[in-house]
Amino acid sequence: MTRRHDFVLFFDVTNGNPNGDPDAGNLPRLDPETNHGLVSDVAIKRKIRNYVALARPEAPGHEIYMRDGATLNLEHKRAWTAVLPEVTKDEDRKRLPRDAEKSRELTRWMCANFWDIRAFGAVMTTGVNAGQVRGPVQITFATSVEPVLPLEVSITRLAATTEKDAEEKGGRTMGRKHIVPYGLYRTHGFVSAPLASHPAKGTGFSEADLELLFEALGSMFEHDRSAARGEMATRKLVVFRHAGALGNAQAHTLFDRVTARRHHQGETHPIGDPRTDNWPAARRFQDYAIAVDRGGLPDGVEVIER
Amino acid sequence: MSYGIRLHVWGPRAFFTRPEMKVERVSYDVMTPSAARGILEAIHWKPALRWVVDRIHVLRPIRFQSFRRNEVSARASAATAERAMRAGTTQGLGLVAEEVRQQRATTLLVDVAYVIEAHFEMTPRAGVEDTPAKHAAMFNRRAASGQCFHCPCLGTWEFAADFALIPEGAPLPESKLLPGQRDQDLGWMLYDIDHDAGAASRFFRARLENGVVDVRACLAQGSTA
Numbered sequence: 001m002t003r004r005h006d007f008v009l010f011f012d013v014t015n016g017n018p019n020g021d022p023d024a025g026n027l028p029r030l031d032p033e034t035n036h037g038l039v040s041d042v043a044i045k046r047k048i049r050n051y052v053a054l055a056r057p058e059a060p061g062h063e064i065y066m067r068d069g070a071t072l073n074l075e076h077k078r079a080w081t082a083v084l085p086e087v088t089k090d091e092d093r094k095r096l097p098r099d100a101e102k103s104r105e106l107t108r109w110m111c112a113n114f115w116d117i118r119a120f121g122a123v124m125t126t127g128v129n130a131g132q133v134r135g136p137v138q139i140t141f142a143t144s145v146e147p148v149l150p151l152e153v154s155i156t157r158l159a160a161t162t163e164k165d166a167e168e169k170g171g172r173t174m175g176r177k178h179i180v181p182y183g184l185y186r187t188h189g190f191v192s193a194p195l196a197s198h199p200a201k202g203t204g205f206s207e208a209d210l211e212l213l214f215e216a217l218g219s220m221f222e223h224d225r226s227a228a229r230g231e232m233a234t235r236k237l238v239v240f241r242h243a244g245a246l247g248n249a250q251a252h253t254l255f256d257r258v259t260a261r262r263h264h265q266g267e268t269h270p271i272g273d274p275r276t277d278n279w280p281a282a283r284r285f286q287d288y289a290i291a292v293d294r295g296g297l298p299d300g301v302e303v304i305e306r
Numbered sequence: 307m308s309y310g311i312r313l314h315v316w317g318p319r320a321f322f323t324r325p326e327m328k329v330e331r332v333s334y335d336v337m338t339p340s341a342a343r344g345i346l347e348a349i350h351w352k353p354a355l356r357w358v359v360d361r362i363h364v365l366r367p368i369r370f371q372s373f374r375r376n377e378v379s380a381r382a383s384a385a386t387a388e389r390a391m392r393a394g395t396t397q398g399l400g401l402v403a404e405e406v407r408q409q410r411a412t413t414l415l416v417d418v419a420y421v422i423e424a425h426f427e428m429t430p431r432a433g434v435e436d437t438p439a440k441h442a443a444m445f446n447r448r449a450a451s452g453q454c455f456h457c458p459c460l461g462t463w464e465f466a467a468d469f470a471l472i473p474e475g476a477p478l479p480e481s482k483l484l485p486g487q488r489d490q491d492l493g494w495m496l497y498d499i500d501h502d503a504g505a506a507s508r509f510f511r512a513r514l515e516n517g518v519v520d521v522r523a524c525l526a527q528g529s530t531a
Binding site: 006021022023029031032033038040041042066134136138139140141143188190192194195244246247248249250251252253 | 318319369371372373374375376377378409411416448451452453454455456457459463464465466468469470
């Protein structure tokens with residue numbers, strides 16, 4: 001991969017919890033100062049990994065290292081066995097081989113086999129050492145474009161788990177769900193071409209891997225249905241493809257070209273505009289309009305909408 | 307001969323970890339010289355040169371937020387490894403991500419902006435073609451046009467940094483740092499990690515004076531390895 005890419009991803013949630021906050025009893029994450037909803041970078045990367053594992057189950061080089069229930073050190077051991085079959089003692093595997101070439105070989109083997117290490121990098125310096133790599137794909141926190149309103153929904157169950165509950169509560173228990181009625185979230189991502197293809201630092205992340213990343217961003221929520229999530233969907237992916245490896249424009253000036261605005265009965269205004277003060281709260285994607293300003297694009301920057 | 311540069315960096319969130327609070331991670335109040343150097347290296351770096359951070363201007367109020375995430379603590383214990391060795395099998399040696407689940411909080415900075423003032427020095431690895439003027443021009447060209455080797459970050463990877471070069475002679479962006487925060491002792495802070503000396507951490511006594519950490523002046527007052 002020889003070209004830098006920056007992207008903006010919009011996804012939305014309807015009556016669901018896109019990312020629970022462990023500090024707040026699993027309430028949807030909120031920026032406490034602005035009430036905008038948040039989704040952590042790692043939550044998004046988890047879904048990308050899950051999608052790739054589903055979409056390319058048997059494809060060589062598309063294993064997922066950080067699986068749910070994965071056994072990390074067994075994977076490291078496979079690298080050692082493939083590259084350095086003569087080293088059999090675990091003690092000897094704790095430190096990288098003194099020979100820099102051998103340790104690069106270990107890292108390369110891990111990159112070649114695991115899609116997520118190629119994309120996101122990995123610290124493989126756990127008990128059995130297989131080196132450390134930085135991946136080209138960088139994803140930031142997602143923030144909702146407007147403040148969201150988390151709701152607490154009490155639910156009942158007509159059965160009890162324990163006998164004690166059954167006796168005391170007549171076999172009925174109550175639970176709680178936290179949902180966001182509607183939220184449109186926006187996140188930014190970066191794919192560094194040098195970290196993909198640099199002879200020493202690159203992970204070997206290819207154009208085909210990039211295509212799979214974009215495919216995953218588009219479809220990851222289609223395979224992540226659960227009682228907690230409600231309805232989530234990717235709504236728009238805007239990719240800025242630079243002609244050069246180092247890029248042809250500042251990322252923030254490109255991102256500023258992508259705007260989400262409020263839309264209601266044929267009128268469209270910027271978010272927070274006083275003319276929208278009396279509008280009902282957004283409850284569906286059609287209450288927003290996403291626009292990409294393609295006017296006067298810097299030379300060498302191509303916009304791909306998908 | 308001065309090839310000083312000034313780079314404006316900003317972002318919605320930042321995290322400059324305090325090494326003494328790594329489990330429930332807490333950020334320093336301001337960017338460390340080490341993080342500033344990393345940002346410059348993300349834009350342009352060669353083994354021929356070494357970035358030296360001179361001053362860090364803090365442009366926005368210092369504010370914190372807490373964020374807790376699910377992580378893993380994937381480390382095998384030596385005792386388990388030894389047992390597995392004696393048994394001659396790797397069964398049970400590995401770590402299952404779901405079993406080593408950790409929830410760890412990050413106390414991060416929100417809505418930050420800084421100006422990094424820095425210069426570079428040539429290292430012994432510089433060749434004849436590595437003139438300071440060439441590298442200064444390369445950095446300035448890349449920073450002005452938004453080019454970078456990889457996207458720079460504000461402390462950690464998920465907090466991407468936006469950046470803009472402040473050309474020579476151009477005024478600094480306006481500082482919105484609160485009056486009560488402009489002058490303060492920030493205590494002992496990480497200066498940088500010396501990779502030539504076995505990754506030794508070097509600390510210095512950071513002072514914010516009129517919204518600026520003058521790294522050189524602080525270092526002159528003493529540092530510790």
